[in-house]
Amino acid sequence: MSDAREIQDIKGVSTWSAFCATLRRDLIIALKRRNDLLNPIMFFLIVVSLFPLGISPDPVELSSVSAGVVWVSALLASMLSLDNLYRADFEDGSLEQLLLSPQPLYFLVLAKNIAHWLISGLPVVILSPLLAYMLYLPSEAYWTMVLTLFIGTPVLSLFGSIGVALTVGLGSRGLILAVIVLPLSTPVLIIGAKAVTDVMFGLPVSSHFALLGAILALALTMAPLASAAALRISVN
């Protein structure tokens, strides 16, 4: 009995250390590849700052689209960096090692997804108030926007991971990735942007947060499993 528990403990510890090692590895790689690190953030900044030039500098017009613009840009910035998630690992064979680990693939995939969010999602969340200011978002909506992005961007990484895992083995991916990922991500975009707009009109937003939270919970529990299964198919 105690032996079995000891083995369980050892397994728990090594799963945790494999999780941490994978997270650390992906963060080190990202930090060493500055271009890839800056790309999504620069893209986000450029797209958002082009809107006032394209639409009109009028505060009333801009503030009415600000929530949508920030959210759409965040979604595109996340998608832009998705390919980094498994491509290099697929090409150099690290993915095979990942699949052959005795540790549960769920946690290893989750670690990679968290690393992707820390690199591409978190900077967007942090920068969003600045861009909201540029787009004349009413001040009462700032917190709602930051919070919806904070809950929503991890979902974009988690669902995006499924799409990349499915397409990583294909030679030319083109638009397939977008076709797979967008239907999964658009509900988050709709709810997130709607919550921010509703706050501007003084409407209650707790139901939007509840929905976003539910989607995040679903994504955290199911998406890594789907990604893991997709990776097995891609490597086969």
Add this chain to the structure above:
Amino acid sequence: MFCERDERILFSDLHFDVAGGELVQVKGSNGSGKTSLLRILCGLNEDFSGAILWKGEPVVDVREDFLASMIYIGHRAGVNRILTPRENLLWSASLQAPADDSQIMEALDRLGLRAYEDIPCRNLSAGQTQRVALARLLISRASVWILDEPFTTLDVHGVKNLENLLAEHVSTGGAVILTTHHPLNVNCRARALDLDHQRINS
């Protein structure tokens, strides 16, 4: 075991077993299914019919135990080009059983990579990258080594070094399954499995 790839039968009625303390060299002409066989054995390829047993039980039932006792090094070395050999090995090891820094340095030292441990792998030669991958063998406690063409890109000294490693592993009760076109010169129990004729020569 039966395998068909792209509507071509690679092998059928293939049956063999590998015991601890022996080395099996899978032979065959190009495209005879050597790599497919190894990938099937380690579970990366599931397009086959038949059964793979590990300690008498189907691998699917004892997969975790099997993966913990097995190490596979394929054509693609599994070495990230941006990371240093040390960082690469730290991660590879943690997937199976965490290793500490001294173990990693010792392994790198043995494969002649001392002084290269903190250089990004993209600056290393193909042979050195292969050595980084092979260092995983020394760190891991796996008893079954599955190696796909481990000798390619290695220099004469590296080949000798790897042959010694293989012999050492086999003599301590480990098992090795490998493919190579290189004439093996190892000092241990070795067999050949010829996929062209599907027979086992002792």
